[in-house]
Amino acid sequence: MTSLPVIIIGVNPFGLEVAHIFQKNDVVIYGFLDDDPKKKDTSIGEIPVLGTADDESYFKLIGKNCGVFVALENPTERKKMIELILEEREVKPVNAIHPSANVADVKSLAYGVFIGSGAQILPETKLGDHVIIGSGAIIETGAQIADFASIGAGSVIGKEAIIENNAYVGIHSTIVGSVKVGKSATVGAGSVVIENVAASKRVFGNPAKTL
Secondary structure (H helix, E strand, C coil): CCCCCEEEECCCHHHHHHHHHHHHCCCCEEEEECCCHHHCCCEECCEEEEECCCCHHHHCCECCCEEEEECCCCHHHHHHHHHHHHHHCCCCCCCEECCCCEECCCCEECCCCEECCCCEECCCCEECCCCEECCCCEECCCCEECCCCEECCCCEECCCCEECCCCEECCCCEECCCCEECCCCEECCCCEECCCECCCCEEEECCEEEC
8 A cells, every 4th residue: 555645547436446455455535637627626425636647736645645546437538548647757656455355466467557446466476567357256266367457356366377468268157267359358257267268359158259
C-alpha cells in the first residue's frame, strides 16, 4: 500500500471496489478523476470527484503529493493512462489489495496490482504490473500472471499455469495446471481450459474450445 493520499482515476464499479479497498486499509483517498465532465464536483460517498485526468492542477499532484491507481474498465484506455502516468509523472501506480486476501510470499508482486476480497495467492507465484485478480480467485503455486492480465472473480489458475500479457480470464473459470493462455487471449466466463490457448484467440466452454 502507500502512506500517501491516493487519487483514483475512474468513477465506475471497478473504481468503487478500489476505493473500498483503500478505505479498508486506512489509506486516505484524495479524490476521483474521471473523463466525464458531468461528474466533476459530485461525490461518491464522502469522496469528491475532482475533475478530469486532463486537469493539470490535479494530474500534477500524482507522484508529488499523491499516489495513484488507474481504475478504468476499458483495458486499452487503462493501459494508455498508465503509460501516460509513467511517462509524464515518472511514478508507478500503487497496489490495491483487500485485507481479506491471502497473499503468500510470492516471487514477484509488482505495481498497480488489484487483488479483490478473499482471493488466494499461493507461494512461488509471479504477478506482473497492473494485474487484476478478482474476488475469491485462487492463483495456485508457481503460476505466472503477466502484465495487464485480468483474472475474473472466483476463477482458479492452476499450478505453474501461465497467463500472458493482456490476457483475460472470465469469472468462475478454471485454467488447469501448466496450461498457457497466450497474449491478449480471452477465456469466456465459466470455462475450463485444459490445453494451451494461442495469442489473441477466444475460447469458451467445458472443455474450452476456440470461438
